[in-house]
Amino acid sequence: MASTTPIDMPPAPPAPPERAGRPKSTGQLGDKIFLGLSRGSGILLLVIMASIAVFLTYRSVLAISKDEGNFLTTFDWNPAGDPPVFGIAVLLFGTVVSSIIAMLIAVPIAVGIALFISHYAPRKLAAPIAYVVDLLAAVPSIVYGIWGALVLVPYLEGLNLWLDQFFGWTYIFEKTEVGVARSLSTVGILLAIMILPIVTSVSREVFLQVPKMNEEAALALGATRWEVIRLSVLPFGRSGIISASMLGLGRALGETMAVATVLSPNFLISLHLLNPGGGTFAQNIAAKFGEADAFGRDALIASGLVLFVLTLLVNGAARLIIARRKEYSGANA
Numbered sequence: 630m631a632s633t634t635p636i637d638m639p640p641a642p643p644a645p646p647e648r649a650g651r652p653k654s655t656g657q658l659g660d661k662i663f664l665g666l667s668r669g670s671g672i673l674l675l676v677i678m679a680s681i682a683v684f685l686t687y688r689s690v691l692a693i694s695k696d697e698g699n700f701l702t703t704f705d706w707n708p709a710g711d712p713p714v715f716g717i718a719v720l721l722f723g724t725v726v727s728s729i730i731a732m733l734i735a736v737p738i739a740v741g742i743a744l745f746i747s748h749y750a751p752r753k754l755a756a757p758i759a760y761v762v763d764l765l766a767a768v769p770s771i772v773y774g775i776w777g778a779l780v781l782v783p784y785l786e787g788l789n790l791w792l793d794q795f796f797g798w799t800y801i802f803e804k805t806e807v808g809v810a811r812s813l814s815t816v817g818i819l820l821a822i823m824i825l826p827i828v829t830s831v832s833r834e835v836f837l838q839v840p841k842m843n844e845e846a847a848l849a850l851g852a853t854r855w856e857v858i859r860l861s862v863l864p865f866g867r868s869g870i871i872s873a874s875m876l877g878l879g880r881a882l883g884e885t886m887a888v889a890t891v892l893s894p895n896f897l898i899s900l901h902l903l904n905p906g907g908g909t910f911a912q913n914i915a916a917k918f919g920e921a922d923a924f925g926r927d928a929l930i931a932s933g934l935v936l937f938v939l940t941l942l943v944n945g946a947a948r949l950i951i952a953r954r955k956e957y958s959g960a961n962a
Contacts, residue, residue: 685934688926688927688931696708697712697713701718703716703717703718704716704719704896704897704898706719706720706917708924708928709921709925713924713928715928719896720913721935723813723892723912724882724936726902727813727817727907728881730817731818731821731824731877734817734818734821735825736874739825739828739832739873740828742833744858746762747837748836748854759830763830764826765822765825766826766827770885770887771887773823774887774889774890777815777819778891781819781891782811785814786809786810788810789804789812789814789903792804793903802902804904805904806901806904810903810905811891811892811893812892812893812902813892813906816891816909820881820884823881824877824878825877827873828870828877831873831876832873835865835873836869838865839866844857844861871947874947878943879940879944882939882943883936883940885911889912892907892909893906894908894912895907895908896908910936913932917929
């Protein structure tokens with residue numbers, strides 16, 4: 630039999646020294662704490678929203694149950710009458726129309742400013758312009774209202790007469806009542822100025838996040854600057870534009886002091902947008918809350934509930950648009 634010789638095995642490597650620092654259990658504890666805080670914050674937000682909804686619903690039911698008119702279609706607001714009669718038809722119309730006017734004016738201008746700052750303006754010019762636009766968001770609402778009442782309303786009278794002269798045939802721009810420009814159209818213009826910095830800021834930040842490779846690839850293929858923006862920047866930033874527009878719309882729907890200062894309220898619905906008059910939810914609550922009794926405040930809270938639901942529906946619709954249209958997410962840009 631052949632003899633076997635033992636094979637010398639190499640010595641085992643020395644055990645690595647223990648690393649100094651936090652033990653593994655400490656990191657896991659930090660993750661658990663962070664997870665608990667994040668989850669608790671989300672739950673707290675849902676609890677707050679639910680409590681607001683319950684409060685508004687309870688107080689609204691108390692008021693609507695005693696309303697002798699139709700809450701949705703009545704053109705009057707007299708909760709102190711005998712019997713009490715009040716409705717939100719005029720308020721809903723004025724809120725929606727003024728917000729639509731603001732969005733039609735503000736969103737295209739805001740997107741144009743955001744594109745200019747992010748892709749056209751030199752850096753030395755882009756930073757001051759962005760700072761000035763963002764500074765508009767810091768102006769208090771009452772200051773906008775005072776400026777609108779003292780400057781915007783008088784100067785818009787000439788514009789209203791011009792629109793009536795050349796576009797009165799459209800019925801919307803026909804001015805049938807004599808009076809200053811304290812109308813829903815003026816409110817819409819003022820709201821457009823107020824939401825402009827919000828839409829501009831969010832859109833600008835989204836446009837700056839566009840991958841540079843996409844833009845450089847388009848330029849390398851011979852695309853012009855506008856083609857790069859149309860094919861690369863705008864598809865990537867659509868979700869951001871929608872989100873920015875919804876933020877601006879939320880500001881427009883709930884604006885109070887500026888609207889109350891500029892608008893000459895009445896409870897009539899008219900498609901002549903240049904005629905003075907109209908009303909919004911927030912303006913009506915601000916104007917009547919101080920002088921209302923307990924039942925009148927419940928009626929105002931009922932109108933606030935409608936505004937609350939309207940805001941939730943608008944934001945929910947925006948989320949559905951983004952979720953159902955995958956190309957809005959920018960993943961395919």
